[in-house]
Structures are given as structure tokens and as C-alpha cells.
Amino acid sequence: xLTTPPPxxxxxxxxxxxxxxxxxxxxxxxxxxxxxxxxxxxxxxRAAEALAKLRAKAYHLVVLDIRMPEMDxxxxxxxxxxxxxxxxxxxxxxxxxxNTAQQAMVAGANQYLRKPPDILELIEAARKQAExxxxxxxxxxxxxxxxxxxxxxxxxxxxxxxxxxxGRASVELVHDLNNPLTVxxxxxxxxVEEARIVSATDPERGKRLLSYASVVERAAEYCHxxxxxxxxxxxQTTEFTQIDLVEAARDVQQxxxxxxxxxxxxxxxxxxxxxxxxxxxxxxxxxxxxSLEAGSDRIAVEVARxxxxxxxxxxxxxxxxxxxxxxxxxxxxxxxxxNGTGLGLSICRHLLGAHGATLTLESNPGQGSVVxxxxxxAD
Numbered sequence: 250x251l252t253t254p255p256p257x258x259x260x261x262x263x264x265x266x267x268x269x270x271x272x273x274x275x276x277x278x279x280x281x282x283x284x285x286x287x288x289x290x291x292x293x294x295r296a297a298e299a300l301a302k303l304r305a306k307a308y309h310l311v312v313l314d315i316r317m318p319e320m321d322x323x324x325x326x327x328x329x330x331x332x333x334x335x336x337x338x339x340x341x342x343x344x345x346x347x348n349t350a351q352q353a354m355v356a357g358a359n360q361y362l363r364k365p366p367d368i369l370e371l372i373e374a375a376r377k378q379a380e381x382x383x384x385x386x387x388x389x390x391x392x393x394x395x396x397x398x399x400x401x402x403x404x405x406x407x408x409x410x411x412x413x414x415x416g417r418a419s420v421e422l423v424h425d426l427n428n429p430l431t432v433x434x435x436x437x438x439x440x441v442e443e444a445r446i447v448s449a450t451d452p453e454r455g456k457r458l459l460s461y462a463s464v465v466e467r468a469a470e471y472c473h474x475x476x477x478x479x480x481x482x483x484x485q486t487t488e489f490t491q492i493d494l495v496e497a498a499r500d501v502q503q504x505x506x507x508x509x510x511x512x513x514x515x516x517x518x519x520x521x522x523x524x525x526x527x528x529x530x531x532x533x534x535x536x537x538x539x540s541l542e543a544g545s546d547r548i549a550v551e552v553a554r555x556x557x558x559x560x561x562x563x564x565x566x567x568x569x570x571x572x573x574x575x576x577x578x579x580x581x582x583x584x585x586x587x588n589g590t591g592l593g594l595s596i597c598r599h600l601l602g603a604h605g606a607t608l609t610l611e612s613n614p615g616q617g618s619v620v621x622x623x624x625x626x627a628d
Contacts, residue, residue, distance in 0.1 A: 264289040265309035265379045270299040270325070271341070272317045276365060280312055280341075283368055284375055296325035303332045307386075309379040314364065315342035330357045335385045337378035341366060384438055395431070425531050425596065429468045429505055436465040467504045471527060489604075491627050494520040494529065494561060495552055501533040511545065512537060516552040520559045521627040524604045532600050535593035536563055536620050543567030545617065554626065563620045570612040579610055 267288040271277035272295060281290040288310070293299035296317055303311070311329065315322035322340060329338065338357065343364040359381065360374050443458040495518060502512045540548045545567035553560050570578065578594050594610065601608050605625050612618035 265383075266291070266306070267310045267312065267375065267379070268293060268299060268302060268308045269312045270294075270296065270317075270322075271312075271314040273314070276314070276341075279365070280371065283371060284312075287372065288375065288379070296320035296322070296328070299325065300328055300332065303329060303336075307333065308336050309382045310375055311336055311338045312375070313338055313340055313358075315340055326357055335382060335389060337382045339374055339378055384442070388435075388438065392431075425534065429471050429534075432468045432505060432507070433465055433472065436461050436468070440465065464504060467500070471504060471530060489523045489525055491521055491523055492526045492529070494522050494559060494624065497526050497529045498533045498550055498561070500526075501530050501537060505530075505534050506537060506541070509541075511541065512548045512550060514550045514552070517554060517559075520552045520554070520561070520624075522559055522604070522624045523627050524624075528600050529604070532597045532622075535597050539593055540565035540567050540618070543569070543618070555623075557626055559624045559626045561622045561624070563622075564617065565619075566617040569614045569616050569618055571614050575610050575612050579608075 265288050267284055267290045269277055269281050269284070269290060270293045271280070274294070277292050277294065281292050284290050291302065291308075293302060297320065299311070299313070302308075313322045313325060313329075317325070320328075322342070326338060326340070329336075334357075337359040339360045339362060340358045341362055341364040359378050362370065362374060366374075439461050440458065443454055443461065447455050447458055495514065499514065502508060506512065537548060540563070543565065545565035547566045549562075549564045551562045551564070553562075579598065580595070594608070598608050601622060601624075607623050609621045610618060611621075
């Protein structure tokens with residue numbers, strides 16, 4: 250299987266590469282000829298030959314017949330996915346049934362066409378699936394780069410404790426930008442795909458496109474604030490205004506975590522405090538992310554007023570930690586996650602302290618965790 254995503258697209262001026270696999274000479278060459286005007290086409294008459302070609306180079310699309318001797322298309326598809334999980338596969342058969350189509354899709358096919366395919370339908374499907382391969386490989390490449398950066402940061406933390414405040418702030422910035430930037434990348438990809446489709450003037454899809462654009466805009470605004478805050482940190486303190494704590498938490502649920510239904514809100518619908526909305530969004534981002542990565546599928550956010558204080562409690566049903574894990578997590582630099590930096594709760598305590606707020610953590614192995622934040626209420 251590919252351990253590193255191959256290049257995301259064909260070099261400028263070159264046609265996307267397609268592999269047509271069919272044991273019948275006539276259909277195989279006919280399909281190859283049909284696609285040759287827009288694609289660089291190679292052929293194979295047996296599954297074993299096709300798999301060998303896939304091990305040697307990356308294709309944008311594989312057109313695969315289901316009925317073949319020695320190894321049928323379903324089995325070939327399963328082996329193909331072990332080699333290249335990103336390439337799009339169009340399955341073809343002259344013996345199409347619903348059951349066969351379902352088998353093909355379960356095995357990892359991206360599209361299913363009857364054989365012989367309609368010429369225009371085949372070309373349109375090839376265009377769509379070759380582009381989908383490019384998008385998947387681009388996303389995989391970005392994710393791999395993010396993992397490499399995170400691993401490098403973790404190694405750096407383990408080797409040398411960042412005693413200088415600016416150095417620690419740089420690590421915090423990269424840590425906090427990971428989630429919103431991933432959202433920007435994901436929604437930007439959706440925007441591109443929807444923009445191509447909206448050309449057909451579909452009002453409903455046009456509405457969705459506007460919705461995606463709104464989320465991308467808000468996530469980008471969040472990223473901009475984080476980087477701007479870092480740039481200006483040595484020159485001025487963050488300006489506090491009256492904000493709604495519940496609204497800040499809900500914005501993180503929608504913008505950073507794709508409106509996940511795992512996060513439920515109870516208690517006060519609004520809770521006014523004085524602070525920086527974006528700084529508190531960083532706090533909620535870290536706490537929600539920790540809960541989800543600990544295996545939680547239920548995260549309860551309860552907001553209550555207690556005299557002159559606002560209490561916000563986040564309870565999850567994740568893996569939990571023992572007392573030593575709680576102590577080390579609050580101190581910072583410790584993480585039970587493979588790609589974690591261990592800075593999340595340390596960042597939260599630093600930001601909450603600037604707001605005159607406190608953070609406590611209660612947790613037990615197998616029983617989830619409870620994070621409690623107490624803020625001065627706005628007068």
C-alpha cells in the first residue's frame with residue numbers, strides 16, 4: 250500500500266493517466282480509444298498485469314471489468330485498494346445486477362457503469378473520477394505534511410523544554426491552527442466541487458455552496474485572529490469586551506467540528522462575561538478536541554450562574570485518565586495521543602487565567618472526564 254501519497258495531479262501539459270483493464274480485446278481497445286482524446290491511456294488484459302502496473306506508477310483512474318478469468322474484478326479491486334487507496338475506480342460489466350453493483354461499491358469502487366458504456370457517459374464519468382483522485386491525493390498530502398509537522402514539534406518539545414515565552418507561543422499557535430486550517434482545506438475542496446456543479450444552475454446546491462462559503466469565511470477569520478494575536482502579542486494586550494460565552498462555544502462546535510451532534514448544550518442559553526471571544530474559542534477548541542480524541546461520543550456542555558460567577562462544565566464519556574495523568578495533563582507537555590503535543594490544557598489554563606477564570610479537571614479511567622471553568626460574570 251502507498252505509504253506516501255503520490256503527486257496530486259498530472260504535470261502541466263500532460264494528460265491524466267488512465268488504466269483500462271478488460272480481458273476482451275474489442276471492448277478494451279474501444280474504451281481506450283474513446284478516452285484517448287483527454288487522457289493518457291494504458292491497458293491490461295488480466296488483473297495481475299494491472300496490479301503490477303499500479304505498483305509501478307500512480308494512475309488517476311482505473312476502468313475495471315468485473316468478469317475476467319483468473320481473478321475477477323471484485324477480487325482485483327480489493328487487491329488494488331491495498332496498493333493505492335486514492336485512485337478512482339469505475340467498474341464495468343455486461344452482466345450488471347444490483348447485487349453485483351453493491352459488491353463493487355462495498356469493495357471500494359467509486360462508480361458503476363453498464364457495459365458497453367455510453368460514450369458521453371463514460372467520458373463524463375472519467376473526468377469526474379480523475380478529478381476526485383486529484384482532490385483525494387491533495388488532501389492526503391496535506392494531512393501527511395500536518396502529521397510530519399506535529400511529530401517534529403513533539404520531538405522538539407521532548408528534547409528541549411521551551412523556556413522562552415515566544416518559543417512556546419509559536420508552538421501553541423501551530424497547535425491551535427491545526428483544526429481550523431483543516432476545516433478551511435476541507436470546505437475549500439467542497440466549494441470547488443460544488444462550484445463545478447452549480448454551473449448547471451441548481452438552486453438547492455447553490456444554497457449549500459453559500460452555506461459552505463460562510464463556514465470557510467468564519468474559520469478563516471478565526472485563523473487570522475490567531476496569527477494576528479501572535480504578531481501583536483509583544484506590543485499590546487488583548488482587548489476585552491462583553492461577550493456571550495455560550496455563543497463562543499457554539500461557534501467552535503459549528504466552525505471547527507462540523508456541527509457535530511456529539512456536543513450538546515444545556516443550561517443557560519446565554520452567559521455574558523468580559524473577555525476575548527477568539528481567545529475563549531481556542532479554549533473550547535482544545536477541550537472539545539481532547540474529548541473527541543479520547544473516544545467520546547457524548548459531550549455535555551452545561552452553563553449555569555452562581556452568584557457573581559458563570560460556571561461552564563464540559564462532561565464527556567471518553568477513556569478518562571488516572572490521577573497521575575490528570576496532574577501531568579494540567580502541567581503540560583504530556584499526551585496519551587500518538588500525535589499529541591500535550592499543550593492543550595496548558596494553553597487553556599494560560600488563556601483562562603488572563604480572563605480571571607479557573608479550570609479544574611476530574612477524570613477516572615473508563616469513566617470519562619469533567620472540565621469545569623468558572624468565570625467572573627459581566628455586570
